[in-house]
Amino acid sequence: MTRNDKTTIQDIAKRLNTTAATVSRALNDHPRISKATKEAVKKMAFELNYQPNNIASALRSGKSKLIGVIVPTANRAFFSTVVRGIEEVAIQHNYRVIISQSYDDPKKEEETIDALFSARVDGIIASTGKKTLVFDHYRKVIEKGIPLILFDRGNPELKVSQVLIDDYQGAYQAVKHLIEQGCKRIAHFTSVNKISIYKDRLRGYTDALRDAGIDIQEELIIESDLQLEDGRICMEQLLALKQRPDAVFSSSDYGAMGAMQVLKENEINIPEEVALVGFSNEPFTSYTDPPLSSVDQTSISMGRITAKAFFDQLNADKSDFTPQKTILSPQLIIRGSSQKK
Template sequence: MYLLIFILEMKGEQYTLKDLAKALNLSVSTVSRALRNHPDVNEATKKKVQQFAEEVEFQKNPIASGLRKHKTNAIGVIVPEIANYFFSQVIDGIQTIAYQAGYNVLICVSDESLEKEQAITKHLVNSRVDGLLVALSVETNHYEHFDFVNRKNVPLILIDRVTDQVPASTITTNNYEASFEAVEYLIHQGHRQIAHIAGPKGQTITRQRLQGYLDALKKHAIDIQEQLIESGGYTQEGGEACAKSFWTLGEKPEAIFAVNDRAAIGAMRFFKSVGVAIPDQMSIIGFNNNPMGEIIEPNLSTIVQPQFEMGASAAQLVLEQINQEEYTHQHLTLPSKLAIRKSTL
């Protein structure tokens, strides 16, 4: 037995159940059961096995186990980009929960490309992930690749960048209400000419945040002006362009609600470059609580979302679904809230 240990340690290899069984004079099956605390095995032998396994630092081979149990103990994650504060926080949340539960996380980046998203989705399913978490790319406008996921019976959760076009659970924040609140805040501050830098067309987020904007105006009987709504993508450049365009208008806006902080920051940069004072001449509210908002001057008012919790909830949910034979799709909405800083008056 100790010779065995010695040899294996020298080879840098792992013990197997067989090794333990041989050393303990038991069968492989009892050792296996003992280690998993199966009720069928005697307490005394259980203790003996577990103790010995501990002692020699036995680690069962998850590959073999996975093969037999048809599970990999891994969940796949697809995000549009990773060098992005929002998504990296989400990933952090996913990672934390998954790690605690003994699951590994396979992270992939779609790079905002539908084609890559499709390829990666297939790849992950073929890698036999036990569950899949996805934030859709901007390009994604059809969804057959997720049919594939469903056909293979792997639980799918959409995070933040969601759609109702695919049967799946979703984790989002209350985009509509938060937007409504932000715009209403601007109205309460006395603004009437309020513009909106919208997100990419077709996105659920874009639609919901726009709707919040529209309904807030409507509630306060403010006319909706088409030229005050412009789509700028999710980027700083987009925000900059929208701001520029707004500034050519005859009746210029006094306030802007942007679909996210990057766009808001782009707008701020434009206004600064042309000498428009923020917040005196122009109030701006973003969305996301990007740390850049606390660096830029004046500090950006924004809507703070619980990114980490979104990831954590998504992970939690997918783990539940993995362990259930049957489950129904859930749609969680987490609260986000307005944080007024210095870019609004």
């Protein structure tokens, strides 16, 4: 056998002078195979660098023990922590996850789903991209009878289980806090208004202002991609107004961080002159100067609950399964960027 040849079950069986069926059962920990045989088979498999053919195994058993997880980007603490929560539960069920990034690109999202089909995953867990406006590729998942669970960025059009944060309540709490600090001219950084989480955060912002008797001013609501550079541009736009805001509630910590940089460069005191609150409670928010107030999304719990929703569906009677929607409560973490002395 050359180094490029792939070891098969038959190769192991030949070395041990036994049958391929016995080797297969031993590798799958079959109760009728003796402990000594299992140990001998596993030792030989290791020596021959045997790699199981997961696709062939999936065809035989009907299960690959794989879950496809699609996130917009893996380098955000929120998404990586959600994935950690998913993995914790998956491992308990002897499942592994395949993590893919869409980069908020609908085409990449579609290609990823096709690749996960090819890998014969038992289900897909996804947070939809900001730019995804047509959901036919997700409908394909449903039509194939593969469990599909959405988290964070849900979609009311898709009749699937979803695990979301109460974005409306998180935004309402943030703006209410700013109002309680004496702020009256509060700006808002939002993003694509067709994405439900940003619509809900905008609604929480406007309702909090209305309930406090404060007029909503369109010039203070700015849409962007909510990256750090966007936060800088948005803050510069606000400072160019005849009357600048006395607070900013950003739908992203990165947008709030960009605003903080511009305020400091212009020697504008935070929070006395302009208070700031972000959204997501990214790890860096504790280390900014001043530390950034933010809405925590309970990401680890979201991951665990999302994985549980997947296994609930996987083990349910398909004819009797009803998708479940879980709404988690956010928590406002108040720090120096908004807490006035």
